[in-house]
Amino acid sequence: MSTGTAATGGTAPARLPGVLRLGLSRGWLEIRAFAREWEGIVFTFALPSLILILFAVVFDGMFDTAMPAVDYYLPGLVAMGLMSVSFQNLGTEIAIERDHGGLRRLRGTPMPPGAYFAGKTVLVAFLALGQLVLMLGVGALFFDARLPSDPASWATVAWVFVLGTIACSLLGVATSSLARSAQAASAVVVVPFLVLQFVSGVFVPVTALPDWVLYVASLFPLLWMAQGMRAAFYPDVMAAFEPSGAWDLHMVALALGAWCVVGLVLTLLTFRWKTRKDG
Template sequence: MSTPTTDRSQLSTGSARTSDPRAHRGRPPGVLRVGLSRGWLEIRTFCREWESVVFTFSLPALILAMFASIFDGMFDMGMPSVDYYLPGLIAMGLMSVSFQTLGTTIASEREHGGLRRLRGTPMPPSAYFVGKTVLVLFLALGQVGLLLGMGWLLFDASLPTTATAWATIAWVFVLGTVGCSLLGIAVSSLARTTQAASTVVVVPFLVLQFTSGIFVPVIALPDWVLTGASLFPLLWMAQGLRAAFFPEQMAAMEPSGAWDLHLVAVALGAWCVVGLVLTLLTFRWKTRKDG
């Protein structure tokens, strides 16, 4: 007689455990999962604004098309103009989708209260930055793919043919994009409004394009200009990409007469560290008027 009683007791206990709502409550999603979901939302939101999509991707491509068509054979560059300008414009495009995009969009989100509302949700703060990382990676890969494809298909650009060159492109891509992204996040806190953010971000970026060897050969720039440009990542990104795209003899056109890839790695790595420190010290979820 004791056995049925025991079975009923165990069954009753098991039923109670099953019916307990806490038994069906799973763990909250982790930071990576939330961040990836946030990243997908960032991509969809960005793509809905077709003006931003067109401007972000078309400017470097249009410049490449104009330079390849207008300057080809006009100057003694030692190579077709499309080959000469391609690595520099890739570096410019990477800084555009990282530094410029994050600097302006985060400032806009802060001004319109988007960051403050996100901070009030259960979403881990780090998931927000994972989402921005996904967005920048999407834009950066699209930018590089567009420039390489257009240069090769329309203007017969010479692309790297060795694994070492592509490996150089890969680590310059990663370090440069990370460093510029962190710099853009930090700079976004300097602007009080979205309109001010455009000035704070666009003007320095435009100056760096002319002082970092994107449009003007670095060997033609004054020493004091190169010294100032070397304090920012764009010059080093362009130099690293030239090392991957250009033939070895073109290193003589560099100020030191060599590609100095070890210095490129150190400079870009240092900017990743400096950018992270600046972001941690300056990032704000609210505007100054919100307290």
């Protein structure tokens, strides 16, 4: 007696690749697409390093920071660079893909939704690691910047890097749904990101900011990412210049971990494959 497949004279359908394999393939496609746009590469990678170079040259010795300007600004600019390649990049790119119908077309293919997000994860991991290496390389090679000197400090860089990038990526995906069009994406994403840079201790010392500004900034990941990076890069005596007089790494971990959870919930609740005009 023949089996059902034999009876119909057909063959078993080919098994589709798993989500992980599809996600890795999608990630490689995302990286190649990103690499083809040289303007995006320059803007994404060059801006934080260019700011670091300018600050190291212009502000060195200008303020009583008890350390070279490159050492003072490097941790905050590293945090800013990580948020740029995660929050800003995903927030604008996904909004553009949605407005141009790319997400709708992808949703109509057999590709599992998880593979799309896995691909974005691969892209962000690639960009974030490249951004970190570039910033540290520019600081160390051209200005002899002070880098973390012990395993514990490098471990702090690692977990702040991971938690901060995940939190900002999820926030970027959720924020992309606020943009009504591709043209509006930049305003929706870039404007709040720019404001956060000035109120989160990246450009302006946290001790110079009013208490209410710090309170508002503490509701977002960038302030905690910058504080965690300062704890890894700065000498211990610099903790006295933090608002609480300490690095408070447990609070950094708690805040970034909470944003990972909040960002995931917001993404699940708000993410759309189609624009509002598509229904």
